[in-house]
Every structure is written in C-alpha cells, then in structure tokens.
Amino acid sequence: MLERDVEFRERQKRAPLYEQLERHAKHRPHPFHVPGHKMGNSFDNHAKNRFQDILELDVTEISGTDDLHQPQGVIAEAQDLAAQAFHAEQTKFLIGGSTVGNIALIMTVCRPGDKILVQRNCHKSVFNGIMMARATPIFLVPAVDLATGVAAGVRREDVERALLAHPDAKAVFLTNPTYYGMGIDLAKLAATVHRFDVPLLIDEAHGAHYGFHPAFPRSAMQEGADASVQSTHKMGTAMTMSSMLHIQGERIDRERLFRHLAMLQSSSPSYVLMASLDVARRHLVLEATEEWNRLLPLLDKFRERLDRLDWLDWPRLSTNSVYATLDPLKLFFHLRTAQFSGFDLQKWMEKHGIFSELADDSHVLLAASTGTASRDLEALCRLLESMAPQVEPGEERILLAGVVSSHYLREQALPMHEAVDCPRESILLEQALGRIVAEMVIPYPPGIPVLVPGERIDEESLAMLKELARGQTRFHGVQDDQLQTIQVLR
C-alpha cells in the first residue's frame, strides 16, 4: 500500500462526531437541555429498552457537539473526513434525506424564471425543487431499455442538443444511477456539459457506495460532476434520512448553497443521524470492501442459479445497452410470464418474509448491500426456484413501465409553480382528457411523475394512469391516492 493510502486509512479510522457523543454520554452528565427525554432518562416504558442506547447519543448543540449550521468542531471534522472519502472538495451532512440536497441545489443554481435541463425520470424532490425555485424545466427524455421497458439514462447527444438550444440554461440536473441501478458514462457527459460552462448536478441517491469497490461504477465526484447528492442511508449503512451533499469546483455558489441548506434543514438536526453518517463513512472506507468481497461472489452464484428460470430475467450490460454502467447490488427482476404480475410476486415474497424495494406490473426490484446475508439470498433463490414448475414461460407481459417511461413529454400549458397555485377542482379520471393537471401524479415507488402540474392530460397519459390505477400502484402527490379522481385547473 502506498504511504499516501496508509495515511488516508489511518485518518479515516476516526469518527469525530460519534466519538464525541460517546465520550459525552460516558460522563453521565446532568442534561438541562432539549430533547426532553434527557438522554433516555424518561421515555415510554415499553419502548425504552430498545431505544436506550440511541437516546444517550440524542443530544443537541452543547459545548463540544458543534453546530451543523456553523460547523467548526467535530461536525466540521466529520464532514472533512467524508469529503476526503467521497473525493469531494467539500461535503455537507443532510438531515432530511437527499430530498433536501436536491431542493437546495436547484434553488442555488436557479433564480425565478431561470431554465434548468432536467431528466424527466427524476425523483419528485427535483420537481419540487424546481417549483420552489420558480424555475423553468427543460425536460430531457431518457433512453428506454427495451429489454426491461424501464427508463435508463439520458443520451449525451440529447443533453448537448438541449444545451445548444438553451444556452441560457443554468445547470444540468441528472439522476445517476437510476433506482434500477442503470447509469450513463458520466465522465463524457461532464466534459460535454462543462464545454458550455454550466454545472452538472447529480442526484446520486442510489450510489453512495460508488467508487468504493472495483465492481461498482465510479462516483459522480470521481467523474467530474460539480455536485452530487447521495442517500447514504440507501446503499450505505447510515440511518434513514441521513444523506450527504458533495461539491467540487467553482461553478456552484457555495455561500448561496449553504444559505439554502440552512433554510431548508431543521435548526435541531438529529445528532444520532449525523453520527450515523460519520460512522457510515468510516464503515465504507474501512470495513465494507471485505463485506462486498464476501457478498459479490454470492450474488454471482445467485444469478447463475436463477439463469435456469426462463420466466425471469434482469438487465445485463452489453455493447448494445442504453446504459453504460450497472449496479451489481440491484436485483431487478423482469417477469417473462403472463401468469402473474410483479405485484403478485412481491406479495408471494412477503408471505415468505422477503421484502422488496418495489414492484410494478412486470418487475420486482430488490436491493442488496453489505447488510445482505447468504441466508437472505438463499431464501429468495429457493422461493423463486420453487415457482419454476408452476410457471410456463409465456407471452411477455405488457411492459407497463416501458409505457410509463417512453412518453414523458406533454404539453406544458402553464409553468409548474403557477399551476400548483391556481384554483382547482376534483373530477373523475375518466373525464380528465384535455384538462390541465394541478397536482403531481407520481406512481410510487419509483417516484417518477407521469404528470407534473401545468401539463395537459392527453390520451396517452390518461390511458397510462387508468392502467396504473387498475393495478395496485400507490400514488403520491395526488389528493385521491386511488386515482379515481384527479385535481385539475378550474
């Protein structure tokens, strides 16, 4: 190992924020500060035992614990260590998920009316950020993976064309990888975007582990993006809601960014969540590689076994793929049978104690991580194998997700932020053709809007929504989550 690497690992052994909280708890202090449970001294009796260890770390801004909004002590040190580990110049801890990072970035680069190039199949937080910034999105339609029918990434030529058509655009905002683990060649894309001297912002919510093992793609920071937002709680080991925002270069006004973060994040950020980021970073650097080295061959064997099931398939990277990278930790199954749906398979799995990320009509997505044990994979494999005799490979199911992902652009009759504030009414979905939608219609997961406020409901979108509503899709953003009715402008 190079001397530089030894030094790096030595430094990364520290977890300054977590260590400070532990030290403080050990002294058995008299806490006359919030939160009112006073480090676990008072708590619901039934739940106390389970929460106790964590409550002792759940303090607030007191001497020694630093302040997320003005970091100068242990939080600053923890963020510096994270920046070093994630190849960033600067890293900010996010309490409130990647959601808050995406919104803050968009509000930083866009002033009201400014254009931003944005991938249509992005998370709702990106659309919300655009509305909050009162910006104008220029949508980029992603390529569709024909084998699975889902949206992958945008094409570099499309981004370049859009930049030429909109030289006043303030930034390019993309999602990489997708929920399904598909990614594009970010290094090439970054070079293209930077030729126009605009920042490339990446929602890397599903890529906190990228760059930490040769089996994974390189991270957005390594590939030259100006900012990336990672849900460390998704593919890393931080606690839910704990994410990070990484920045490098001069294209982003950091002062403005930090001001927005301070406005959007709680003035009482959870020390437990922040400490979980500190130790999740240490785990990724020092321990995860060994765990992945055990897991990755298990995943290879698992896929080998499943290869015998001709009713089941998954994305495979080839020279013809519309994506350039694939996350080996995502188990994204595509059903090649008409006998049951992805929803049915998901329910069947749940009956056997196996819980997945999402299902739609023809897919089930499961996410593995360092926390996935061989017994988990064995249980999943056995269940899928046990179905083999009952399942005839049949006609391909209609690729509903493909339909969803292939028709993203509709007539934008009004800007999103104006449409959400217009007088509205609820009407039957059946009667919505030609009306302007007032709400975001998001089948969830994966959280990609089929319609955004201000768009006119056309025949395609109506047919798609009816089909989704007939299935068991849950909708976010809408008043009627069964989507029997829809909110439109009056």
Ligand SMILES: Cc1ncc(COP(=O)(O)O)c(C=O)c1O
């Ligand atoms: C692509 C993408 N971006 C952003 C988010 C929001 O992340 P968080 O849940 O950390 O707020 C999600 C959540 O599912 C997501 O899938």
